Amino acid sequence: FxxxxxxxxxxxxxxxxxxxxxxxxxxxxxxxxxxxxxxxxxxxxxxxxxxxxxxxxxxxxxxxxxxxxxxxxxxxxxxxxxxxxxxxxxxxxxxxxxxxxxxxxxxxxxxxxxxxxxxxxxxxxxFSVQPILTQSAWFRPHNRSEEFDNLYFVGAGTHPGAGLPGVLSSSIIVENLIGGANEPAYVRSTPGLHTMEQAV
Ligand SMILES: Cc1cc2nc3c(=O)[nH]c(=O)nc-3n(C[C@H](O)[C@H](O)[C@H](O)COP(=O)(O)OP(=O)(O)OC[C@H]3O[C@@H](n4cnc5c(N)ncnc54)[C@H](O)[C@@H]3O)c2cc1C
Incomplete structure (x- = not known):
């Protein structure tokens, strides 16, 4: 108001x-x-x-x-x-x-x-699924479907949970699951940034 x-x-x-x-x-x-x-x-x-x-x-x-x-x-x-x-x-x-x-x-x-x-x-x-112990972390709906291939979930009702940091994290997790990359999405999408393994 x-x-x-x-x-x-x-x-x-x-x-x-x-x-x-x-x-x-x-x-x-x-x-x-x-x-x-x-x-x-x-x-x-x-x-x-x-x-x-x-x-x-x-x-x-x-x-x-x-x-x-x-x-x-x-x-x-x-x-x-x-x-x-x-x-x-x-x-x-x-x-x-x-x-x-x-x-x-x-x-x-x-x-x-x-x-x-x-x-x-x-x-x-x-705030979607209540974050009690049995609905948190691994117990929260997974980001990759357990029933269907190539079905992925992002958002407050999935892992890791509600709130903008959690929701954005779920999208990065899914990006990595789909891409099958060995390094985090933020590394791949940042030109010039490499993991320690790549550097050595
Ligand atoms: C009052 C309030 C205050 C909050 N304050 C904060 C805060 O200060 N900081 C913070 O980090 N988080 C805060 N949150 C939590 C945060 O806003 C949510 O966790 C986050 O927005 C959830 O993102 P989402 O993409 O999962 O869902 P949403 O942002 O709800 O987006 C889902 C979208 O999908 C659309 N949709 C639904 N069904 C369909 C359909 N069938 N077809 C097409 N579209 C559809 C909906 O209309 C909606 O636009 C707050 C939440 C509330 C309610």
Whole structure:
């Protein structure tokens, strides 16, 4: 969301982790009970504190993330999205951003239905396969299909996992699997760069 005023006196930083009173219980609600809790813990991003040029003069830009259970929870986001959004904005207004509601001039919010219906993500999951021990490292879906020759997988749901570093790593792994190269892709694609074995 964007505001028509700056919030440089808010005490906020570029990255802000705002933990609720019962962080462990909240995680239990999300991952074990699969229920949408009344409280939340937030990641609040305020990039304009570092680079004001990404918003119009005198304005501030924010991004707020609240972890919630996937659609297996049965949460009806067609009715819950607006009140959930309202409670977060009211919380931010009461604790960090005075008069926030009156100052918001641009806003977009998404929920697990967007991840399911627009991004085709199973159960509207935002981070793909949960990285528990039995779904991590070798136990995660492999990058080469075990059923079909010449079928390869990249992305958050494969090895090594979600997040841009993991996703980019999966593409390099697949490039090496397909190419059958003896050296990493970054070595092959960098002119003049050779491995120690080649050098000697
Ligand atoms: C709110 C949020 C914040 C995040 N923050 C960070 C962060 O700060 N740092 C970080 O490293 N990672 C972050 N991540 C994780 C990171 O964004 C993901 O792990 C990564 O984008 C996954 O990449 P991907 O290519 O596997 O999937 P995606 O980026 O989801 O791309 C898959 C694409 O495939 C398309 N698609 C689906 N089905 C089909 C189909 N049948 N045909 C054609 N196209 C299709 C989808 O529309 C989508 O565009 C964040 C994720 C979320 C949700």
């Amino acid at each position: 964007g505001t028509k005023r700056r919030y440089l006196d808010s005490g906020l930083s570029h990255h802000n982790i705002i933990l609720g009173e019962r962080y462990q219980g909240l995680l239990g609600d999300i991952f074990n009970k699969q229920k949408l809790a009344d409280d939340f813990s937030l990641y609040l991003h305020m990039p304009t504190i570092t680079d004001p040029s990404i918003a119009p003069d005198g304005c501030e830009g924010f991004y707020v993330l609240s972890p919630v259970p996937h659609l297996g929870s049965g949460t009806d986001w067609t009715t819950m999205a607006q009140p959930y959004r309202d409670s977060i904005i009211e919380f931010l207004e009461a604790n960090y951003l005075p008069d926030l509601r009156a100052n918001i001039i641009a806003e977009r919010h998404i929920n697990p239905l967007h991840f399911q219906n627009t991004l085709n993500s199973y159960l509207g999951s935002a």
